[in-house]
Amino acid sequence: MTEAVRFEEVVRSFGRVRALDGVSFSVADGEFFSMLGPSGSGKTTCLRLIAGFDRPTSGDVFIAGKRCADTPPWERDVNTVFQDYALFPHMTVVENVTYGLMVRGVDQRARLDKAEAMLASVALGGFGDRRPAALSGGQRQRVALARALVLEPRVLLLDEPLGALDLKLRQQMQGELKALQRRVGITFIYVTHDQGEALAMSDRIAVFSHGRIEQIGSPRDIYDRPRTSFVADFVGAANVLPGSVLGSRHPVAIRPERLRLGEGELQFDATVAARHFLGAGTRLEAQLADGTAIAALLAETDPERLPAEGAVIRLGADRASFLELAH
Amino acid sequence: MSAVAGAGLGAAIGRSLWRRSGLVTFLLLLPPMLWLGVVYTGSLFALLAQSLFALDEFSGVILYEPTLSTWRQFLSEPSNLDIVLRTLVMAACVTIACAVVAFPIAYLMARYAQGRWKALLYVLVMLPLWSSYLVKVYAWKLILAKEGAITWIFGQMGLPWLLDGILAIPLIGGPSLSVSYLGMFLVFTYLWVPFMILPVEAALERVPRRLLEASGDLGAPPGMTFRKIILPLAFPGVVAGSIFTFSLTMGDYILPYVIGSSRLFIGQVVYLQQGTAGNVPLAAAFSVVPIVVMAIYLAVARRLGAFDAL
Numbered sequence: 001m002t003e004a005v006r007f008e009e010v011v012r013s014f015g016r017v018r019a020l021d022g023v024s025f026s027v028a029d030g031e032f033f034s035m036l037g038p039s040g041s042g043k044t045t046c047l048r049l050i051a052g053f054d055r056p057t058s059g060d061v062f063i064a065g066k067r068c069a070d071t072p073p074w075e076r077d078v079n080t081v082f083q084d085y086a087l088f089p090h091m092t093v094v095e096n097v098t099y100g101l102m103v104r105g106v107d108q109r110a111r112l113d114k115a116e117a118m119l120a121s122v123a124l125g126g127f128g129d130r131r132p133a134a135l136s137g138g139q140r141q142r143v144a145l146a147r148a149l150v151l152e153p154r155v156l157l158l159d160e161p162l163g164a165l166d167l168k169l170r171q172q173m174q175g176e177l178k179a180l181q182r183r184v185g186i187t188f189i190y191v192t193h194d195q196g197e198a199l200a201m202s203d204r205i206a207v208f209s210h211g212r213i214e215q216i217g218s219p220r221d222i223y224d225r226p227r228t229s230f231v232a233d234f235v236g237a238a239n240v241l242p243g244s245v246l247g248s249r250h251p252v253a254i255r256p257e258r259l260r261l262g263e264g265e266l267q268f269d270a271t272v273a274a275r276h277f278l279g280a281g282t283r284l285e286a287q288l289a290d291g292t293a294i295a296a297l298l299a300e301t302d303p304e305r306l307p308a309e310g311a312v313i314r315l316g317a318d319r320a321s322f323l324e325l326a327h
Numbered sequence: 328m329s330a331v332a333g334a335g336l337g338a339a340i341g342r343s344l345w346r347r348s349g350l351v352t353f354l355l356l357l358p359p360m361l362w363l364g365v366v367y368t369g370s371l372f373a374l375l376a377q378s379l380f381a382l383d384e385f386s387g388v389i390l391y392e393p394t395l396s397t398w399r400q401f402l403s404e405p406s407n408l409d410i411v412l413r414t415l416v417m418a419a420c421v422t423i424a425c426a427v428v429a430f431p432i433a434y435l436m437a438r439y440a441q442g443r444w445k446a447l448l449y450v451l452v453m454l455p456l457w458s459s460y461l462v463k464v465y466a467w468k469l470i471l472a473k474e475g476a477i478t479w480i481f482g483q484m485g486l487p488w489l490l491d492g493i494l495a496i497p498l499i500g501g502p503s504l505s506v507s508y509l510g511m512f513l514v515f516t517y518l519w520v521p522f523m524i525l526p527v528e529a530a531l532e533r534v535p536r537r538l539l540e541a542s543g544d545l546g547a548p549p550g551m552t553f554r555k556i557i558l559p560l561a562f563p564g565v566v567a568g569s570i571f572t573f574s575l576t577m578g579d580y581i582l583p584y585v586i587g588s589s590r591l592f593i594g595q596v597v598y599l600q601q602g603t604a605g606n607v608p609l610a611a612a613f614s615v616v617p618i619v620v621m622a623i624y625l626a627v628a629r630r631l632g633a634f635d636a637l
Contacts, residue, residue, distance in 0.1 A: 053543075151545065
């Protein structure tokens with residue numbers, strides 16, 4: 001397995017603020033790697049360090065095994081799809097897509113052929129003469145993708161590329177991006193704050209919080225075996241409970257969808273505080289005897305068959321559904 | 328909480344205006360439209376219409392009958408065309424010099440200066456605009472004079488031969504800088520450069536940093552990014568600035584009196600013809616020239632795509 005990108009104890013400080021506080025990870029060639037975290041957690045800073053827009057305060061960044069602290073962005077075999085796409089407004093779609101090839105001195109015929117093929121593969125054939133301003137958000141997003149992919153980089157960096165799209169389009173693009181990555185075989189490093197997106201597309205996910213990586217693993221690992229209460233709560237919702245319920249010294253987490261009414265090996269009394277109709281189910285908010293808030297996701301939606309607000313209920317789940325956290 | 332029930336005349340007027348938002352727009356636009364439409368454009372056309380009348384050579388009285396004789400007089404006199412050509416070449420040279428001088432300053436202000444430094448640079452750029460035009464022009468006359476500061480500086484540096492050499496160049500040279508086209512060009516450039524810096528700075532400020540990063544990301548070294556991204560996107564600003572520098576130079580009628588050889592410029596002729604000579608129709612004909620030139624200039628700039636990125 002060859003390595004596309006490696007971080008070794010990377011620190012990036014802005015004044016007194018440590019945006020990255022000793023981050024180490026490595027991404028394999030051909031991998032779809034997501035960096036997931038809330039805004040300000042350091043994931044975009046990581047991306048900028050790989051692209052070369054920024055330099056680490058200390059530590060090393062390697063691309064394809066080579067230290068690249070002194071390599072400017074235009075000499076890196078890495079391309080970026082920006083959050084707001086950063087398409088050149090004074091150029092047509094084709095001029096945008098051929099920009100990188102033009103810079104590399106590819107002759108015009110070959111340039112246009114490659115651009116046409118690339119635009120066709122993102123379903124934008126025939127849009128070449130338009131200006132970015134005349135395109136919809138989803139189309140711009142695909143132009144940005146084509147502009148970066150046409151250079152066949154070693155690594156493609158994607159900075160929340162679906163953030164500006166509406167929900168339906170976002171879900172459709174998730175599938176297309178994943179399929180595209182399989183097809184071209186390029187390493188994707190994908191920054192997002194949307195856990196659903198990260199779970200659906202990634203081979204591996206790094207969960208960021210406060211400039212550190214909380215956990216790295218496959219989507220299943222992250223979801224089913226979260227190591228910390230932050231990861232448990234950020235990736236899918238989770239109720240974090242004191243360890244005493246399991247007889248453990250560490251806190252434990254239980255997913256709302258694993259809780260059932262009056263069933264399971266472990267059960268607790270709770271008072272219903274609120275019911276929220278979600279369409280596909282009902283979200284029940286309740287309080288344990290010690291005041292800890294707990295949420296349950298039930299498939300039942302009929303108000304007649306759901307406990308009323310203020311009612312005392314028994315919530316339970318099997319032992320295996322409880323996740324033991326490190327802290 | 329109860330809704331605030333408006334009482335009194337003010338509230339009633341407020342409510343009725345809210346219901347008729349078109350009326351508010353109309354009332355707000357009325358004064359500027361009156362000013363621009365009637366007072367400004369109206370008097371401009373009144374002036375231009377004068378060029379279709381003619382001065383009676385014999386009595387010195389303007390005959391208010393439509394005629395092209397003033398235009399015939401204007402076009403048949405070779406010295407008039409010299410005046411137009413001289414003014415246009417000067418305006419073009421000043422505009423190019425202003426663009427070259429302004430761009431780095433504007434770039435520094437837009438990309439690198441921040442907070443207090445930016446405010447300071449703004450003040451420095453605008454500072455010359457706070458002092459009187461006449462004071463500046465006369466100050467420059469002294470600086471450029473044969474006994475002035477520039478001659479002295481060249482002397483101190485042991486380079487008087489260089490200054491003499493420059494002044495010996497035919498056409499742009501002269502006995503001293505203050506009585507040469509070169510001196511005039513320097514002072515024009517000094518006077519109008521803030522009018523170029525400000526629009527170029529505003530244009531550069533609007534170029535998102537992301538685009539520069541994207542260009543570098545796609546493999547373009549900084550020089551290429553400058554040529555392919557920054558320059559085209561800042562070009563509307565340069566065009567906007569050049570409209571100022573070009574038209575201000577074309578219309579100026581004081582500086583050519585104070586500095587330069589005493590050859591005439593368009594502004595001076597307009598001033599002379601409508602004042603001393605009392606030939607308002609000919610002055611009007613001369614006034615048409617800058618307007619036509621600017622119209623052609625803007626049309627060409629538009630053709631070149633200067634306004635595409637607006």
